[in-house]
Amino acid sequence: INGTVTENLSLIDAKKLIERSKGKLKMVVQRDERATLLNIPDLDDSIPSANASDRD
Numbered sequence: 001i002n003g004t005v006t007e008n009l010s011l012i013d014a015k016k017l018i019e020r021s022k023g024k025l026k027m028v029v030q031r032d033e034r035a036t037l038l039n040i041p042d043l044d045d046s047i048p049s050a051n052a053s054d055r056d
Helices: 011-020
Strands: none
16 A cells, blocks of 8 residues: 555554545555455445435
């Protein structure tokens, strides 16, 4: 994140780095070869679409 290695950075600290970024945010995302991020749960829409007819 903006030149800071975040390999062992907590999510809270990463969030602080992102929030302190002013202007452009530069991030490089690399695949985790240990595949620890493969078990991401499926997400459901939390807000039902009340105006579905508006999209038609």
